[in-house]
Amino acid sequence: MTETEGRTAETPEALTPEVIQSFKGFGLDWKCRDMQYEVGKTYEHVGPVQACATGFHACEYPLDVFNYYPPATSRFAEVEQQGDISRHANDSKVASRKITVRAEINLAGLVKAAIEYTTKRCLPIDPKSPASATGTRGAASATGTRGAASATGYQGAAMSCGYDGRVQAADGNAMFLVERDDNYNIVNVWAGIAGRDGIKPGVWYHLVEGKPVEVSE
Numbered sequence: 001m002t003e004t005e006g007r008t009a010e011t012p013e014a015l016t017p018e019v020i021q022s023f024k025g026f027g028l029d030w031k032c033r034d035m036q037y038e039v040g041k042t043y044e045h046v047g048p049v050q051a052c053a054t055g056f057h058a059c060e061y062p063l064d065v066f067n068y069y070p071p072a073t074s075r076f077a078e079v080e081q082q083g084d085i086s087r088h089a090n091d092s093k094v095a096s097r098k099i100t101v102r103a104e105i106n107l108a109g110l111v112k113a114a115i116e117y118t119t120k121r122c123l124p125i126d127p128k129s130p131a132s133a134t135g136t137r138g139a140a141s142a143t144g145t146r147g148a149a150s151a152t153g154y155q156g157a158a159m160s161c162g163y164d165g166r167v168q169a170a171d172g173n174a175m176f177l178v179e180r181d182d183n184y185n186i187v188n189v190w191a192g193i194a195g196r197d198g199i200k201p202g203v204w205y206h207l208v209e210g211k212p213v214e215v216s217e
Contacts, residue, residue, distance in 0.1 A: 019082040020060060020081050020082070021080055022060045022078075022079055022081055022092075022094060023058055023062045023065050023076060023078060023105065023110065024057070024059070024076065024077050025066075025068055025074050025076050026069065026076070026077065027073075027074065028074065030075060037077075037101055038101065039077065039103060039104060042099070049095050049096065050095060051095040052093070054095065055084070055095035055096055055097060056095065056097075057096075058081055058094060058096075059091065061091070061092035062110045062117060063111075063114045063174055064092045064093060066193075075104060076105050076110060077102065077103060078103050078105050078113075079100060079102055081096035082097070084096065085097075091155060111189070114157075114176070115159065118139045118159050118174065118176060139158075139159070140158045140159070142159070142162060142167075143162045144162045145162055145163045146162070146163070146164045146165065147161075147166075148160065148204070149165070149167050151167075151169040151170065151173040151174070152169070152170045153173075154172075155173065156174070157176070158173065159176035161176075161177075161178040162178070163180045163184055164180075166204045167204070168194075168205065169193075170202065171194055171201040172193065172195055173201075175191065175194060175205065176191050177189070177190045177191075177207040179208070188210035190207050190211070192212060199212060
């Protein structure tokens with residue numbers, strides 16, 4: 001069985017035998033390209049494996065699935081990829097020899113998974129200090145009151161989860177915000193991508209009544 005999708009790969013990395021957990025998009029009928037999938041089943045590709053060319057494709061970073069499947073007209077699943085692995089140079093898309101469709105995941109689940117993905121890659125900092133991610137796929141996290149996190153590198157992510165936290169990011173980078181009440185209880189969470197859905201690159205945002213609002217201070 002063969003599946004191809006997406007863009008032309010730019011110098012994909014060498015094949016490596018791995019087992020990874022990732023996320024995959026489908027049409028509403030559980031088809032990707034012309035191939036039919038089912039939850040709980042494993043599929044194996046015969047032949048070369050190359051990102052954006054051959055093999056089964058999914059994304060390690062949950063929100064990257066939106067680059068290939070729009071949220072309103074798609075379904076998404078947690079998948080396991082194994083065997084030969086070839087990574088895409090431009091985002092977290094991965095091609096593999098085998099893929100197992102583990103479980104369907106909704107948009108809220110993707111956002112939660114994206115936050116967990118980012119948090120695991122964040123380095124601890126002084127909560128009173130701003131955090132900044134400047135390198136490729138860097139992640140910045142701020143936890144204190146009015147903590148500020150920015151992602152100005154390539155394919156980076158910024159998260160602020162303290163009281164009245166704020167984030168900013170370069171075009172295409174991920175942004176995560178947590179809104180807390182005066183007792184520091186979490187009341188809302190939000191995830192977005194700078195340069196999309198009205199979110200301006202390089203502008204500070206905080207979360208007000210569940211919506212990202214530009215910081216006026």
